[in-house]
Amino acid sequence: KKGSVSLIDYKLLEKATEYFRESNILGEGGFGRVYRAQLDDNLIVAVKMIECQSQDAEKEFQNEVDLLCIIQHPNIISLLGCSSQGDARFIVYELMQNGSLETQLHGPSHGSGLTWHMRMKIALDTARGLEYLHEHCNPQVIHRDLKTSNILLDANFNAKLSDFGLAVADGTQNKNNIKLSGTLGYVAPEYLLDGKLTDKSDVYAFGVVLLELLLGRRPVEKLAPSQCQSIVTWAMPQLTDRSKLPNIVDPVIKDTMDLKHLYQVAAVAVLCVQPEPSYRP
Numbered sequence: 001k002k003g004s005v006s007l008i009d010y011k012l013l014e015k016a017t018e019y020f021r022e023s024n025i026l027g028e029g030g031f032g033r034v035y036r037a038q039l040d041d042n043l044i045v046a047v048k049m050i051e052c053q054s055q056d057a058e059k060e061f062q063n064e065v066d067l068l069c070i071i072q073h074p075n076i077i078s079l080l081g082c083s084s085q086g087d088a089r090f091i092v093y094e095l096m097q098n099g100s101l102e103t104q105l106h107g108p109s110h111g112s113g114l115t116w117h118m119r120m121k122i123a124l125d126t127a128r129g130l131e132y133l134h135e136h137c138n139p140q141v142i143h144r145d146l147k148t149s150n151i152l153l154d155a156n157f158n159a160k161l162s163d164f165g166l167a168v169a170d171g172t173q174n175k176n177n178i179k180l181s182g183t184l185g186y187v188a189p190e191y192l193l194d195g196k197l198t199d200k201s202d203v204y205a206f207g208v209v210l211l212e213l214l215l216g217r218r219p220v221e222k223l224a225p226s227q228c229q230s231i232v233t234w235a236m237p238q239l240t241d242r243s244k245l246p247n248i249v250d251p252v253i254k255d256t257m258d259l260k261h262l263y264q265v266a267a268v269a270v271l272c273v274q275p276e277p278s279y280r281p
């Protein structure tokens with residue numbers, strides 16, 4: 001029901017996923033794993049399990065549930081319920097049989113069977129989902145982490161936006177009250193460099209998704225943690241023009257040097273030393 005969420009008994013979830021067996025894993029993300037679960041005879045769902053060992057993880061869980069409760073659209077993933085057990089949090093979604101667009105484009109069965117017609121339809125579905133968030137939600141919702149791994153495909157290859165952990169429901173927020181978030185390669189330059197976050201930040205990411213659909217390759221290759229570290233080590237001494245550095249860099253480095261932020265620092269660094277990245281749309 002709009003505005004509310006079903007609390008699903010953990011015992012039922014545990015049974016439905018057969019104790020979270022490896023064979024039931026649909027995929028993994030930065031937050032944890034997504035499992036397939038049979039809730040009853042007719043209902044197979046996807047369950048995201050988040051280990052809430054940090055306040056950030058708990059916040060992302062809360063944020064996603066709060067937002068998905070009130071947003072409903074054919075091109076946005078449906079929230080079916082949530083649950084918790086100790087430090088673990090569970091979000092139950094409709095099952096998207098064809099996984100993410102990222103896996104379709106870059107997965108093991110590389111060069112997938114996505115025809116041009118399907119790619120155009122996926123682009124249109126994504127645009128419709130975004131238009132709903134930007135134009136029809138009140139307050140406006142900015143996704144903040146649009147990328148091919150967050151675009152999921154159902155049995156008929158209808159595309160739906162997922163992963164609202166970083167989304168914000170008030171477009172007037174800026175770098176002073178929210179942390180820089182997103183994914184290298186998809187983050188809009190004005191957000192990365194000046195912390196200016198608007199619905200256009202999602203539109204930039206959408207542009208990158210369009211390029212990816214068109215070219216069939218990633219805009220920026222994924223970096224291993226060691227690569228991030230070496231980019232940062234290499235790039236930081238070259239950042240001599242402090243005026244070009246966004247204010248957000250210093251506190252991020254000082255306060256929270258975990259992998260996620262290291263990644264962001266690397267992104268800032270790369271953009272600062274390469275003013276014309278070859279994939280900027």
Ligand code: ACK
Pocket residue numbers: 026027028029034046077093094095096097098099100101102103104149152162
């Ligand atoms: O590409 P995938 O198989 O599809 O790998 C990712 C992984 O979990 C991390 O996001 C998959 N996934 C996420 N949500 C769902 C869902 N609702 N239905 C099916 N698969 C999902 C996604």
